[in-house]
Amino acid sequence: xxxxxxxxxxxxxxxFTFMRKICGMKYIFNALDAIKxxxxxKELYLFLDYDGxxxxxxxxxxxxxxxxxxxxxxxxxIKQPHCKxxxxxxxxxxxxxxxxxxxxITYIGNHGFEIDDPKVSxxxxxxxxxxxxxxxxxWQINKELxxxxxxxxxxxGICLCIxxxxxxxxxxxxxxxxxxxxxxxxxLKNEIYIEIDKxxxxxxxxxxWDKGKAVLWLLNAYKKHVKGDILPVYIGDxxxxxxxxxxxxxxxxxxxxxxxxxxxxxxxxxxxxxxNTLLSLLLKSTAKKx
Ligand SMILES: [Mg+2]
Numbered sequence: 001x002x003x004x005x006x007x008x009x010x011x012x013x014x015x016f017t018f019m020r021k022i023c024g025m026k027y028i029f030n031a032l033d034a035i036k037x038x039x040x041x042k043e044l045y046l047f048l049d050y051d052g053x054x055x056x057x058x059x060x061x062x063x064x065x066x067x068x069x070x071x072x073x074x075x076x077x078i079k080q081p082h083c084k085x086x087x088x089x090x091x092x093x094x095x096x097x098x099x100x101x102x103x104x105i106t107y108i109g110n111h112g113f114e115i116d117d118p119k120v121s122x123x124x125x126x127x128x129x130x131x132x133x134x135x136x137x138x139w140q141i142n143k144e145l146x147x148x149x150x151x152x153x154x155x156x157g158i159c160l161c162i163x164x165x166x167x168x169x170x171x172x173x174x175x176x177x178x179x180x181x182x183x184x185x186x187x188l189k190n191e192i193y194i195e196i197d198k199x200x201x202x203x204x205x206x207x208x209w210d211k212g213k214a215v216l217w218l219l220n221a222y223k224k225h226v227k228g229d230i231l232p233v234y235i236g237d238x239x240x241x242x243x244x245x246x247x248x249x250x251x252x253x254x255x256x257x258x259x260x261x262x263x264x265x266x267x268x269x270x271x272x273x274x275x276n277t278l279l280s281l282l283l284k285s286t287a288k289k290x
Contacts, residue, residue: 028255028267028278035253036285042231043082044286045222047108047215047244049236050089050096053257056272057198059166061091061154066099073279076287078104083286086218088112088211090202090240092156110158111195111204111240112214120221127158130205133191134160137203140182148175158205165199176201197239211240212247233282235275241265 028035048054055064077085086106089096093109093116100107106117115122138153138160145151150166164175179201186192195202219232232252234244245254245264256265257272269278 024261025256025259025263025265025268027259028269029274031267032281038253039231039282039285042229043084043226044080044282045084045086045219045230045232046077046282047086047088047232047234047236049238049241049257050087050091050099052198052237052272053235053275054087061095061163064099067276069276070279071102073276073283074100074102074105076283077279078102080283080286084222086215088215088234088236088241088244090156090159090161090197090200090238092158095156106218108211108214108218110156111202112209112211113158113205113207115214115218117218117221119225120218122217125205125207125209127205130158130192133186134203137183137186137192141179144178144182148178151175160203162201162203163199164201195240202240210243211236212243212245215244216247235269235278237272 051057051061051064054070055066058064074085077083084106085104086108087096087100088108090111091099091109093107093114096107096109097116104118106115108115113124113127115124134155138155141153141160141162145153148164148167148171150168150171151162151164154161154163162179164172167175176196183192183194183203187194190206193204193206195204215232215234219230222230232248233255234241234248234252235255235257236244237257241256242264245256245266248254249264254265254267255278256263256268257275259268259270269275
């Protein structure tokens with residue numbers, strides 16, 4: 001028996017997640033007809049991860065530059081009357097705004113904890129206590145970095161990101177073990193949350209909030225500003241993008257950069273080199289609506 005709408009949404013989400021597990025991901029370029037059909041008559045809301053999606057993965061986050069053709073495509077999307085663009089990233093809001101450097105875009109930074117949108121305002125969370133803990137952890141980890149050349153802490157205000165891609169061979173596991181030893185007591189007290197992704201160890205606030213919740217919050221906030229149906233399209237490569245893939249399971253198009261049997265994304269592209277090809281095709285379909 002179908003209960004209230006929230007139950008229906010939960011069951012739909014469960015069904016689609018289950019089917020995804022059974023059927024696996026599809027290569028999006030083999031499903032273009034279905035994609036075009038789904039886009040037809042809808043407002044496109046494009047959500048894009050930055051590192052590894054719009055830019056190739058590099059040794060240091062400061063070296064990740066937005067390629068000129070990608071920037072050009074984003075500019076074209078912004079001009080479209082039936083399209084909105086959001087950049088969803090683990091980077092701090094100030095950082096992502098600086099590297100993208102464009103207006104009329106929604107910036108979602110620090111894994112959803114910061115949202116900067118031209119039309120709606122996000123109140124956020126009281127993170128005073130979290131910040132005190134992050135300061136302490138930063139001090140503790142910094143003391144150990146002298147033994148782990150190549151690792152460094154990126155303080156993003158709301159989150160701490162410890163990068164260890166450049167560690168010497170054999171140091172990765174001891175370093176990860178050390179980080180666990182330092183942070184686990186705080187994790188067990190539910191004072192922080194830990195996320196481990198592509199050679200980064202991230203310490204986040206313990207609030208139940210992530211990229212997926214931020215995207216749903218934004219879509220909901222936008223309902224009153226948009227006349228027709230909204231079709232969210234999310235493209236990402238990170239572990240943290242899985243939150244968004246899950247959140248959009250039954251209501252949008254989700255694309256992972258790189259195939260993974262563990263992912264909840266519906267579709268995949270082979271690697272970051274295919275991002276622009278996909279964006280061009282989406283732009284073409286959107287532009288036709290005029
Ligand atoms: Mg990424």
